[in-house]
Amino acid sequence: MSGSQKGALKVRLLQLKCHFTWKLLLRDTDPEELEGRLYDQLTFLVTKNKYMVYNLLAYVMHLKRDYTKAIENLQKAEELIKENNPDGTDQKYLVTYANYAWVFYYLNQYEDAQKYIEKVEKICKELKDKPDVSEIYGEKAWSLLKFCGQYYEDAKQCFEKALELEPEDPEWITGYATVVYRLEKFNGRYCPASKCKSLDLLKRAVEKNPNDAVVKALLALKLQDLDRTDEGRPYIEEAIKQAPNLPYLLRYVSMFYRRAGMIDEALRVLKTALDLIPNSGFLHHQVGICYRQKYLNQENQRHGNPYRGQTEARELNDLIQNAIFHFEKTLKFKKAFVYAYVDLANMYCEAKEYQKAEDTFRAVMAFTTLIEEEKQQIYYNYGKFKEYHMKSEAEAIDYYKKSLQFPILRRERECVEKSLKRISSKKIRNNLHDAEGFALLGFVHKTKGERNEAIDCYEKALKYDPYNEEYVSELCELKLMI
Template identity: 35%
Template sequence: MEFMIMIFLSRSNTPGDLLKEKLDQLQCHFTWRPQKETIDLDDMRFRLQYSLTWRVKYKAALHNQLAFVNCLQGHFEEAIENLKEAEKILRENHKDDFERKSIITYGNFAWVHYHMGQLTEARSYLDKLEVICKPLSDGPRYTAMIPEVYGEKGWSLLGSGAEFYEESKECFAKALEQDADNTEWIMGYARALSRLESLSGTPESRDQSQSVKHFRRVLELDPDDAVAMMLLALKLQRLRQNVEAYKLVEKVLQKTSDLPHVLRYVGKYYRQRGYVVKAIKLLKQALELTPHSGFVHHQLGLCYRRKLKYTHSRSPRKPEFQQRAELIKLCKYHFEKSFEHRQRSAIKPQLDFADICITSGEYSRAEEIYGRLVGLEDIRSENIQNICLEAGLFELNQKKSETNAVSLFLKGAKIECNSIEREKCCINLERWADRKLIINAHDSKALGIKAFLYQLDGIRDKATEYFEKALEFDPGNEEYVSALSQLRV
C-alpha cells in the first residue's frame, strides 16, 4: 500500500505538475476567470482581429487576448506570433516602463509554451517574471498587482461577456487608485459602468448618469477620442439630453466618418432617434468594413424590424405585402448573423430572432431557439429572466400551454435579481393565478403562486394565508410546507 502511495505522489510531482503550480500564480489571461466553456471564441477572435485592423490604441493588449484565444483553439504558432507582436509594440511605445507593461505578455508566453509542451521555454519566462516582479511586489514571486495588470485584466473581462462586467469595473477602479488620470483606465471604467447601467437588475441601473461624468473626464484628457464622444452621446440620448447628444454626434461625423467602431455607434444613435434610413446607410458602411460584426448585424435587424411595424398589408396583391415579406427576410438574416458565433453571449439577438419567427408564423423555429436558450447555464440572471419571460409568453400565447408558461414565469421570478424582466414574470403569474381563482377558488397551484408573490413582496400575513389555503387542497406539498416553515420562523 505504501509503495502505491509513493508511486502516486511521484506521478503527481512531475516537472509539468510543479511548473503548473507556478503558472497558476501568474496574472494573465490563462488564470483569469473567462475560459473556453464560458466565452464564444470565434466571436472574440473576429472582434479582436477587427480591433487590431481599425484601432490605434491598446494594440498590445489586443494581441495578448488574441494569443489566449488562439491557444484555446489550438493555434499555438499564431498565439506565439501574437505575443511577439505585443512585446514588440511594448518595447517601441513604452521604453521607460516596458518591464511593468510586459508582465501579462510574459505570463501568456509561459502558458502558451506550457500548452505546447515546451517546459524549458515556459520556465525561462517565469524566471524573467521573477526578476521583474521582485522590486514591484511583496506578494507572489511571479506577478505584481500594479495598475497595468489591473487595467489589462479589466479590458479582458469587459470583452468576455456580461457575466464579467462587475469584476471588470472593479479592476479599472483598482488601476485608477494609483493612476487617477490614465485615460485608458477611465475609459474602461466608464464603459464597464455604462454596460452595468443598461442591465435592469443591477445597482448601477438605479442611476444611469454615473458613467456620464467618466466619459466627460476622458474627453477632458483626450478631446479627440471619437469612441468616448459617441458613448457619451448614446448615454445622453438615453437620459433625454438630446441637444448635447446631437452636437456630439455631429462633431464625431466631422472628425471621423470612416471607422467602423465609430460608425456603428452613430448608426445606433440615429436608429434610436427614429431616423431609420440614415441609420441603415451608416450601419451598412460599417458592415462592409467589419462583415462579421454581431453588433452591426443586430442593429440592422432592429432597423428593419422598426420599418416592419409600419407595413400592415395582409393582401398578396398589394406591394406593401411584398415589402413586408422582404423586411421579415432581412430581419431574420441580420438577427441570425448577429448570434452566428455568439451562442452564449448574444441573448437579446436570439430573442429578437425568435420574435421575428413568431411574426412570420415559424413557431417551430422559435421553439427551437427558446429551447436552446432555456438550457443555457452560467449566464447573467437578467438574461435568464428575459429568456423565461419571452419563452413563457410564447408558450402561453402561441402554444396555448399554460403549464409550461407558468413554470417558466416562476423560474424567472424565483431568481433573486430585481430586474424589469422579473417584474414582468410576476405580473404574468398574478394575471394567470387571478384568472384561475375566478374559475376555481380551490385551485391549489394558483393559491400557491399568489402566496409566493405575496412572500416576494414581503407581505408575510397574506403569504401565510394563501400557503395555508393551498395546503388545504394539496396536502403534503413539500414546497408549500417549506415556505410556511420559513414564514413562521
C-alpha cells in the first residue's frame, strides 16, 4: 500500500466510533490492573452485554501491544453478539468491527482493515434513518466508566445520549444512575441532600433491574450518605440474598457495614470477597480501612485512660500492621491509587516508620497526572505529617497553604482552615506582635473570599513587619479586588 493510500485509510479509520477513537489514554490507566478487573467482571458479572467487556479488553491488549490477544477478544465479542442477538439488527457489531479495523491496521494488514471499515459502512447505510445508535453511546459510556474516574463526566454525557435514543433501556438506566452516584462522591466530594440527583435515579434503576444486586447496594449506600441507614438496610439484605458470592456486591456491602460501625461484619464480608478475587486492590484497600478504623476506635477509647498494658499495645500494633499490610497490597495491584498512598503513609506514621511515610508521600507527589482533589488531600496530610511527626511547623504551614489554594469544598479544606487558624492563634497568643500569625490568618480569610477581614490581617502583619514584600503584594492584590 502506497503512502497516500495508507493516509486515506487512516482518515477513514479516524471516522469510526470505537475504543480507538474515544481518547482512552494510556496515561490515565494501568493496563495490567484494568485487564485484571475486566477478567474478574467476565468471571462474576451476569450481563447480556459481556461483549462490551471483550471489546474493551481488546483495546487494553492494544495498549499492551499484544494484538494476538486483541483479535481473540474481538472474536469472543463477536460470538457473544451472535448468541444474544440472533434475529436483531447488525448495529451491535459496529464497535466490534471498527475495533477489528484498527487492530488490523496496527498489524499492517491493510486489506483486512479496509474490509472491516466496509462492514461498518454497510451497516451505517442500512441505518440511514438512524444516524445515532444508542448501543454506541452506551458502550462508550460503560468503557469510560470502567477506564478511570477522570472520565466519569464524559461517561455521564454518553449515557444521557443513549437514554435520549432509548429512554427505557435497563442497561443505560443503570449505567446513568451509577455514574451520577460516583460523580457525587468522586474524590471525596460532598453532595448535600438538596443537590443529590442519584437517589431517584438509583430507585428507578432498581425498579427496572430487580435482579441487579449491585445497584440495590448502591441505593443503600446513597441512603446511608443521606443519614437514612435504616432505609438502606433492607436493600443490602435483599442484595446479599440475591448474590451472596458476588465480589462486586460484597465490596459495597462491606462499606455499608463499616460506615454503620459494624467493622467485624465488614471484615467478614471482605474476606469472602478476597477469597474470590485475591488480587483486587480495591478489596485490599477496604480491608486496610477497616483495620485502621478498629485501631482509631481503640485509640479514642484509650484517651480517658492513658495507661497502655502490654496486651493492649500488642493489639494496637497488630491492627496497625494489618492495615499497613493491606494498603501495601493495594498498591501492588493498583499502582496509581493515589488515596491508598496517603492511607499507607499515615499508617506508617502510626507505626513510627517516618522514613517510609516520607518516601510514600514523596512518591505520590511525584505523580504527573494528579488532579486538584488529589493534591488537596495529599498536601493536607503531608502537612499533618510535618507538623505532628516531624515537628516542622514551617513546612507544615507551607503544605497546608498549598492544600488550601484549591477551591474544592471537602472535609480536607475545612481541616486545613482549622489547622492554619490554630497555628496563627498560637503565634499571636505567644507574641501579640507576630506578623506571620496575622499574615497566616489573612491568607485563610483571603481563600474564603473574606476580603475585608484579610485586608485587616495583612495590615496588622505589615505594622509589625513593614518591609515584607509578600505581605505588601497580598495587601495590594486584595485592595485591587474591592
